[in-house]
Structure formats: structure tokens, C-alpha cells
Amino acid sequence: MRVVLGWVGAAVIVAGALVGGVLVANATVFSASAFVRDYLTALAIGRVDEALALPGVDAAGMDPRLLDARAHAPVDAEVVGDDERDGVHHVRVAVHDDGTTVEAVLEVERIGTRFWLFPDWGFAASPVTPVTVRTTGDARFTAGGVPLAAAGGGPVTFAALTPGRYVLFHDSQFLEAAPVTVLAAGGGVEAELDILPNAAFEAVVTEAVDRELEACTSQRVLFPVGCPFGHAIQNRVASEPRWELTEPLDVEIAPSERFGLWEVPPTTGVARLTVDVQSVFDGSVTTLEHDVSFTTGYRIGFGGTTVVLAPVG
Template sequence: MRTYRNLLISALIVVVLTVAAVPLLNLTAYTPARAAEAYIAAIEKGDAERAFSYLSGPTPSSTLALNREVLSAAPDLPRDAQAETISTDGDHATVKLSYGLSSQTQSIELSMVKLPPSAGLFDRWAIEQEKWPTLNLEVSGSSTATVNGYSVAAGEVPVLFPATYLVGFDATYLKSKSERAEVTAPGDAPKIELSPEPTAKLEEAVSEQVTEHLQNCVKATTLYPAGCVFGYDTDNEILDDVSWSLTREPQISLTASGNDLELTPSTVEVRIKGRYRDIVTAAEHDFDETLSFVLGGSVVVRASQVSFEPRRLGDVSVK
């Protein structure tokens, strides 16, 4: 009985001491500055999940780059964080935070907000973000890119700060040099413009589509093959069907043009044969002519799909 009473008394003493210590701990250990330093420590370790517990903000539009894998693959992460609480006003505070990133010391002021207490006793502070820092990715000819080696959709990509990100493109059909982007504070939104270069695989895929398009066109038996960028103009009456053949294939190469990939203009020659009746003399004749035109077109890559839209540049000449 005495043992039970002693244990109860000991437990009560612990509770009393803990409750009595809470104000002191909230003033020394659970401060806005300590929360900011803990956040940076989590980022330094690549621990995105723990870093989230020190953030208060809107739901991100995308979480593709908000994970441990992307963060851990960053070429530079913060270190040597030091924070100082500048002011406190009820549930809000301002903290001055300094840290090292990419051989430079960064210093920013953060807005902090108090969250519901931990265990009902200890203060919890978080960095208040009105909006997420983002990488604004503009990628010519593609709807995706890579951040620290991981695929994301182009456009505004929410990320964690502070960190250095490598943005680029290296896929089956497109590749580009990596661009470095530093995100050092909430609200940062660096713009990265990428102009991926076509790979040999892409040129091969486009070449196959161009060849298929032209081969289908020359199967036609009319003066204006449906869906094709060439045709034969005449005022004479054409008798029966005509026949087409491809006599000069285009040279396939690709170039970037603004936000699109374009087929480099190349000369194509097709041959048309048939028989006509002269509208003046009514005499019938065979004809055999070669048409020359410049073929261009746009190329779009989405995920693993390649599409080619042919376009004729200039008029068709007849030899």
C-alpha cells in the first residue's frame, strides 16, 4: 500500500514539475527561432516529410517535387542555420534566419504562426507561407521536364526552400543542358526556360511519320490528294485517274522555333502522270510532270508520343 502511495506521489510530483516547466520550455526550447532552425535541419537532411511539419500554407497545386527523393538529390542544401526571434505578437512572430547555401550566406525574415500546442502543453511554431515557392518551367516543344532528375509537368512546380535545383530534360526524344535554380525564401519563383534539343530517336520517329505521310499521299489517284500539302493545278479536263510517285524525299532534321519544334524546311519532288483533254482543241494528250515544293511542319512531343503536322512552305513549282 505504501509502495502504491509512493508511486502516486512520485507521479504527481513529475506532473507538477512538468507543468511548472512548460512556460520555461516554451520560452527557451519551443520558440519561433528554434522552429525555423529545425525546419532548416530537416531540409539539410533531405527529410521533406519532417520539413512539412514546420510549414503552414495553402495546399500545393502539385506534389511531384515535394518529396524526399527530389530534395535529397539537390546539388546544394542549406547548412549552419541560425535564427533569432525579432518580434512576437500573440500567435504571430517574425524570425531572422541565416544559413549557408552554395558557398554564400543567405539572410531572410520569416513570418511565423503558432499552431495548436503539442501534447496540449508545448508551443508549436511554423513558417507561414502565403503561397508556395515554385520553379516556373517553360519548356519548348514538351509538356514535361526534370527537377533533380525526376520528371515533372512543365509550368509552375511547387518546391521546398532553401535548396538548389537542377532543371533539365533528358528523355528518349528530347534533351537539354541542366539549368541551376536557387530557391531561397517563401514566394520565390525563378523562371527557367528550356529549349530541348531533338535526339536521334526523335528525328528517326519524325522521319518515319514524314515518309508514311508522303507514301500515303502518292497512293492517291486524284489531282489533290486528301490531307496532303501538294496538288496539281490545270484548266484542262483530266481523263481517268492520275498516278503519283515520290521522286525526291526530304532531308529530315529538326530545329526549335519559339515554343515549338519544327521540321527544317526541305525540298520534296513528286511526279504525276495522266491523260487530259485540251479545253481549247479537245485534243487528248498524255502528261508527265514533276512538282517541286518545300515541306515544313511542326513536331510536338507529349510523354512518349510524337506527332507531326505537315505544312507546305511557298507555292508548288512544275517542271
């Protein structure tokens, strides 16, 4: 009898230990917080595909193109709390980035049971931050290593994994934009990229304008064809007219009315005409020097990598 009671007691102790072990595991290794820690670890070591494969992770109806491992840069994040309400765990995550700390809340719910004993978890709300991007000057930009575009300058709202850092920029042959860093930590984020002509663009456009005007000054007529200046005189022309610019034009580049296209806004200059003229009254010949003010502007196009100008007005 004592032997039987001993075995029964041992069985009760073992069963209690097993139940206690399951309860401890459910509260630690298989808890909602542990599920979030696994998600954060996947992001921290660059395994974005593993994070995307977790239950409940999707673009939530937004543009999914930022959900790319090349776009996401990890941040320092840690679980700091778990509040359960109506079956949903609101797991609080402290996000440390660039000397600041913000808190993100990830919502997790039980979606099943593992090994008949342990809870299986998934996200009740996808852990993504809406990032709304607008651009000026050009639709194209890059996030990390992912080429993207915001048609017409946007706005376009992308889904970005939370937490994470996203660096948006533009760097092309003729255009550039200062990098804009976005911290995805829940809520919503807006970013604007001001895409502007770079020094190379300014140089080739200035050179193209100079060529246009040099072609005008090379014409030995009072009204150079296709040019913004000319001058009528009352007397007879006694020599070939000669034109020269008194000083280089101040060339600027600005966006045109059509998004993604550029122009040289109207700018003023002075062309000097030198020509011998013969008086219709007494036949005397004198040299005329006359400064002609003019205004010119151009639409900027490209023939391959060559800038092509079309006069405006």
C-alpha cells in the same frame, strides 16, 4: 536556528539554480533559433516529413506537389541571427549553395508552453518559397524524383520548402530539356523549362517524311495522289512518268499552334519528273526532264510509338 537558516539558504540557492537553468534552457535549447536549427537538421538529413509536421508548415495556398521528399535536395544552411519584433522571431539563416551565400529569414512565434516551463514554437509564416514554373513544348516535367505537370505550360506556382534546391528537367522518349536548378531561399523564384525534340524524335520524323515522299515518287502518274507535287503537260504521255527527289528535304520540328503538339513547318523541295512525250503536232517522241518545286508541311501524331504524319494545307 542555524540549521533552519542553513536549509532556507540551501533552498534559495537550489531555487535560484533551477530558475537560472530554465532561463538558460529557454535561451538555448528551447529558443526560437533552436527550433529553426531542428527544422534545418531535418531537411539536411532528408527527413522532409518531419519538417512538414512542424507547426505552421503548409503550402500557404500554393500548389503543394513540390512538398515531397523526393523533390527536395538539401543545402548547407546555418542560423546566423534572431531579431524579435512584436513577439515574432525573425531567424536569419545563411544558405550556402554552389559557391554563393544568400540569406533566408524564417518567422517563428511562441505557440504554447512545454512542461509548464519551456516555450513551444511554431512558424508564424510557413517556411516555403513560391516557385513559379512555365514550360514550352510539353506540360510534363520532373522535380527530383517527382513527376509533375504545368497544364497548358503554366504558369503554376508551387510551394517549395525553404531552404532547398530543386532540379527541374524533362527526359522522355522524344523530348528533352536542360535541367534548371532552383534555390528556394524565400521571396519568389521563376523557372522556365524549354522542352525540345531530342535526336530520336528528329530521326523518326525525318524517316517518316522520307517514307511519305518515297510513296509519292513510287506513283507512276503525273499527279501522285495525296502528294505535294505534280506536273501537267500539253503533249501525249508516251511512257510511265517517273519521279525522284533531287535532294533530301531539310526537316525541322516545331511546336504547333496547339500546346503540346508538334509539326514539320512548311519546307521546300524539288521533285524531278522524267517521262517520254509524243508531240500532238508531228508525232515525234522526246524525253522530258522537268524539276518541280514544291512546299510541304505536316502535323505530327503518334500511333503508339510510331510517328504518323498528316499533311498541312
